[in-house]
Amino acid sequence: MSLRIWADDTVAEATGRHxxxxxxxxxxxxxxxxxxxxxxLGALLLTLFLAELATLLAVEDLLSWHIVIGVLLVPPALVKTGSTAWRVVRYYVGHPAYRKSGPxxxxxxxxxxxxVLSTLAVLGTGLALxxxxxxxxxxxxxxxxGYRVSALTLHQGTFIxxxxxxxxxxVGRLVPALRILSGPTAAGDAVPGRRQRGVLLLATVLVAVLAAVLVLNASSAWLTADLHRHHAPRETTIGP
Known part of the structure; x- marks a missing residue:
């Protein structure tokens, strides 16, 4: 299969034509x-992802928010990785329903x-920092x-x-995800397991909030250093 066919298939699904x-x-x-x-999970991650990008506009002033949102991303990212991996495994082991759905x-x-790898890298380097x-x-x-690479540099690089x-x-999954969330299945059937999915989503959010509180308390050194930097007296130059 040529790259052009791959691209056509991707565009067709990304735009909702397929x-x-x-x-x-x-x-x-x-x-x-x-x-x-x-x-x-993707909708939750997209919201947090956009919020995390917004903190970069003034990361020194919004450092605490940058840390909190970064930690909030971890549990839903792991659960989404698990849900995606489950689908992949079921497809490749030959489960009929997942084979019928296709890749x-x-x-x-x-x-x-x-x-997945870049998500684990950026979250891991952030927690390490x-x-x-x-x-x-x-x-x-x-x-x-010729460049000195620190843990901070690694975090910045993996973030990019x-x-x-x-x-x-x-971009590739937004339209299909919105269609899934807003409409019925292709066959028009109700989808069982709504309560289980709701409980899992709620548990993920609660774990994320708890983790954010714990990590924010543990990141006092960064916040204190940032506070001292903001309040440090600036050198003044007396004119000639």
Whole structure:
């Protein structure tokens, strides 16, 4: 299959011209239930992702918010990775319902692992920065092509990669996700498992909030250093 065909398939699904038919199964909903859970998690992550990008407009003034939102991203990102991995595994082991639903376009299949890896990298380096503190976080770990690379540099680099691949993934999945959330299945059937999905989403949000509170308390060194920087007296120059 040529790259052009891959691109055409991706555009067709991204724009809604092609829609995968997710079979509905009892109890959990099967592929249709999995698609709804993944879409709701994606909507939550997109909201937090945009909020995290907004903190970059003035990250020094919004450092506490940057930390909190970054931690809030972790649980839903892990659960969404789990829901996506479940679908992938069920498809490749030959489960009839998931085989009938079919895989996403090839380009999105290639992009998926990059999204997962970059997400884990940016969240992992962010948590490592909090654990190290502002001083150790800026200490060079290695020199690469003449540039000193610290934990802070790694976090910034992985954030750029993550924002890029996540943005591309969002463009490819936004319309299908909105269609899943706003409309019935292709067959018009109700999707069982709504209560289970709601409980899982609520538990994910509660864990995320608890983690954010704990990490914010543990990040006092960064916040104190930032506060001192803002209130440090500026040098004044007396004119000649």
């Amino acid at each position: 829609r995968r038919r997710d079979p509905v199964r009892p109890v959990t909903g099967g592929p249709a239930g999995n698609a709804r859970l993944t879409a709701w 996403p376009p090839m380009l999105l299949r290639v992009l998926g692992p990059l999204v 909090i654990a190290l503190g502002p001083d150790a976080g800026r200490v060079p770990l290695l020199v690469l092509i 990669v993550w924002a890029t691949v996540t943005g591309l993934h969002t």
